[in-house]
Amino acid sequence: MHAAVLWTVVGLSLGLALVGLALSLLDRRADRLLLGGVAVVEVAVVVQSVVAGIGLATGHRVLSAPTFVGYLAGIVLVLPFAVAWAWADRSRWSGGVVAIGALSVAVMTARLLMMWQGRA
Amino acid sequence: MDQPADGGRVPTASGAGRLLVAVYGVFALAATSRAGVQLATRFHEAPVAYLLSAVSAVVYVVATVALARRGPGARRLAWAAVTTELVGVLVVGTLSVVAAGDFPRATVWSGYGEGYGFVPLVLPFVGLWWLRRTAR
Numbered sequence: 375m376h377a378a379v380l381w382t383v384v385g386l387s388l389g390l391a392l393v394g395l396a397l398s399l400l401d402r403r404a405d406r407l408l409l410g411g412v413a414v415v416e417v418a419v420v421v422q423s424v425v426a427g428i429g430l431a432t433g434h435r436v437l438s439a440p441t442f443v444g445y446l447a448g449i450v451l452v453l454p455f456a457v458a459w460a461w462a463d464r465s466r467w468s469g470g471v472v473a474i475g476a477l478s479v480a481v482m483t484a485r486l487l488m489m490w491q492g493r494a
Numbered sequence: 495m496d497q498p499a500d501g502g503r504v505p506t507a508s509g510a511g512r513l514l515v516a517v518y519g520v521f522a523l524a525a526t527s528r529a530g531v532q533l534a535t536r537f538h539e540a541p542v543a544y545l546l547s548a549v550s551a552v553v554y555v556v557a558t559v560a561l562a563r564r565g566p567g568a569r570r571l572a573w574a575a576v577t578t579e580l581v582g583v584l585v586v587g588t589l590s591v592v593a594a595g596d597f598p599r600a601t602v603w604s605g606y607g608e609g610y611g612f613v614p615l616v617l618p619f620v621g622l623w624w625l626r627r628t629a630r
Contacts, residue, residue, distance in 0.1 A: 463507075
């Protein structure tokens with residue numbers, strides 16, 4: 375797997391976090407556009423988990439395979455949970471909730487990158 | 495609008511409280527995954543540290559659920575969980591600094607949560623403040 379896949383997810387999720395944060399700060403309700411952004415990032419996250427999982431299965435070594443697999447599985451759940459929580463009570467804070475989920479995805483992907491490159 | 499089902503109090507999961515519950519949820523996921531991997535693969539290496547890791551996971555899960563729910567029972571449970579969290583991060587954080595040998599970087603609370611941007615240290619203070627604020 376090329377590290378570019380992970381960097382793409384970091385970039386997309388940070389972008390989504392900024393949009394979500396902006397919606398809350400500007401007192402705007404989360405709308406379908408934000409939902410579309412979440413969908414794009416989630417697709418990228420799923421692709422990342424599948425590609426990294428295949429890489430691991432075909433011989434790439436990481437320091438702790440269980441931790442790495444745990445991240446790959448856990449990261450795909452973050453945005454669906456965040457959206458469910460955000461949309462259960464649509465308010466100015468829904469964008470902020472999505473931003474917290476997106477920021478978590480960015481941090482988790484950075485950790486994945488470090489593990490993939492054998493630095494953690 | 496939110497119906498006051500908590501003795502006239504504001505539900506903890508309303509307004510900006512949605513954000514707090516989301517952050518707690520992230521830490522519930524992080525601590526649970528971490529403890530799960532540790533207990534399943536390396537428990538014999540450091541049983542005490544890894545059991546503490548499991549305790550922190552339970553605390554975050556309970557705090558998340560209690561803050562997300564409404565009612566006096568959930569509020570009391572949230573107080574207990576967030577207070578335990580504060581004590582936990584302070585005690586484990588201090589022990590991990592003064593007795594580093596016995597406390598390898600193994601829990602979310604090690605080094606006062608330095609591995610997580612010190613959010614675990616700030617979070618219980620915000621949680622207690624929010625519980626007080628919404629109780630008025």
